[in-house]
Amino acid sequence: MKNFAIFFLFCLGIAGYAVCRADTYVHEEIVYQATIAADGVQHVRIEGGTDFYKPNHVIVKVNVPVEFTASVEWGLIPHTLVIKSPEAGMSVDEKLSSDAKNIRFTPTAVGKYHFYCKNKLLFFKSHREKGMEGMLEVVQ
Numbered sequence: 001m002k003n004f005a006i007f008f009l010f011c012l013g014i015a016g017y018a019v020c021r022a023d024t025y026v027h028e029e030i031v032y033q034a035t036i037a038a039d040g041v042q043h044v045r046i047e048g049g050t051d052f053y054k055p056n057h058v059i060v061k062v063n064v065p066v067e068f069t070a071s072v073e074w075g076l077i078p079h080t081l082v083i084k085s086p087e088a089g090m091s092v093d094e095k096l097s098s099d100a101k102n103i104r105f106t107p108t109a110v111g112k113y114h115f116y117c118k119n120k121l122l123f124f125k126s127h128r129e130k131g132m133e134g135m136l137e138v139v140q
């Protein structure tokens, strides 16, 4: 009987672990290093979905205009792209759709900043928590 109880707890542990794993969103890092195009702008193509942005680590130069051309997977779930770093000249809050949208800004301070989707449905995890988040690294 005792063995059975231990076995039962063991199974419960495995099941619990599996459920937790399924709810843990681990994304590989996809790095994109922007270059300055002939028009003097750093163009970055970004695609998003409920739990990702691709790329999710963007490296740009400071004090050079950046243009994100952003879109999301076709679907009914609305998405956004937010960068709340006014201290570095970036205040972005845009709705995204499956049609690509150009979003321009110029980072004015070196550092690491986040871009993310601010959307959240009721009591579910926010898109940001699910992985709709990336890092914008501004370098010299």
Ligand SMILES: [Cu+2]
Pocket (backbone or CB within 6 Å): 049, 050, 078, 079, 080, 117, 118, 119, 127, 132
């Ligand atoms: Cu979203």
